[in-house]
Amino acid sequence: MQSKFEQIASFIREKYNTPEGMIFLHEPRFNGNEKKYLTDCIETTFVSSVGKYVTRFEEMIAEFTGAKHAIAAVNGTAALHIALLLCDVKPEDEVITQSLTFIATANAIAYTGAKPIFVDVDKDTMGLSPAALEAWLQANAELRKVDITRIRGGSSLPPSGELKGAFNKLTGKRIKACVPMHTFGHPCRIDEIIAICNRYNIDVIEDAAESLGSYYKEQHTGTFGKFGTLSFNGNKIITTGGGGMILTNDDELAKFAKHITTTAKVPHRWEFVHDMTAYNYRLTNLAAALGCAQMEQLPGFLLQKRKLSEAYSSFFKHLRIDFVTEPENCTSNYWLNALILQNKAEQNSFLEFMNNNEIMVRPVWQLMNRLEMYKDCQCDALTNTEWLADRVVNIPSSVITNL
């Protein structure tokens, strides 16, 4: 009689049609027009940040997500950094996010000079908990009048000329933004989070790096907040090698996002005039060419990932192991499949067994508040966060073309 772990290993090897050798967590699939579009870039010499594929990729993403504007960036971290800057996040500000996230979320906040505050996640979505957010704000924040002259970027100005901001009672600093993350592609309760943040005048940036193809109440993730950001890193549902995207419905902010990611160059046929210290964050045409080819395959990837998650779901139900399925009212992209094991000991033995058997499985990221550079940041009790960190494992999730 096989042990549970042996049964899981056999099941995964069978699904991936890989009787022996390494099975990775998430590999890219290039079965479309990738080579054709890349060759086109080389033959036309448009390999850098000017070229038709960058614009086409932006249009494809805007159309797919329903965002009014999509602005390409070199990676998801850069996209987050720009979104925070465009919410006017300054070194003297604070930004709320979850501790259960990939390092990029906290790093992008730190790049602006602002301090992250870590609030708990919900157990079912693994994303920022509206209840925890509300409780933290109620206990720690108060609305105070803000000096309007300090505010840049038209859309944050209220029509009346009076603005209140949320201030941290402990530090006296303004809490300018909130960055919830749609963990492993499962949408968090984004409408509730936005409703709370609106009451405190806190801008919401959705870190939708993992959730391209995921919907909350039939609306694409990353299109609820003032900004949403995507990533096209090698392990994401589609990849450009490295890449990211800023989503927004605000015309002015979209224009500014393009400007600030392209060295703030003022259009001129030959003069080099730049009107601010800005960034060289534009995606290359080569990367975008890959992105266009990948976008053509995204609907297929989503179907195939759903099939795999359904197969996993019934298999793990049979084994009485908790397999994470999409939250209520949501359609998840099932980017990374996840299990919730009994406890830390079982998590450890699972990680040991599978990795010894060349099946890549991973625990959730080391919590942000446990890392050296963020260990002094303010947190709430992080009860669910710590509970999940001791139990969650990700299992192989690459698209299986012929499942």
Ligand SMILES: *Cc1c(COP(=O)(O)O)cnc(C)c1O
């Ligand atoms: C992948 C990812 C990012 C962005 O990563 P890049 O490698 O910079 O594209 C940001 N946040 C989360 C949660 C991610 O998983």
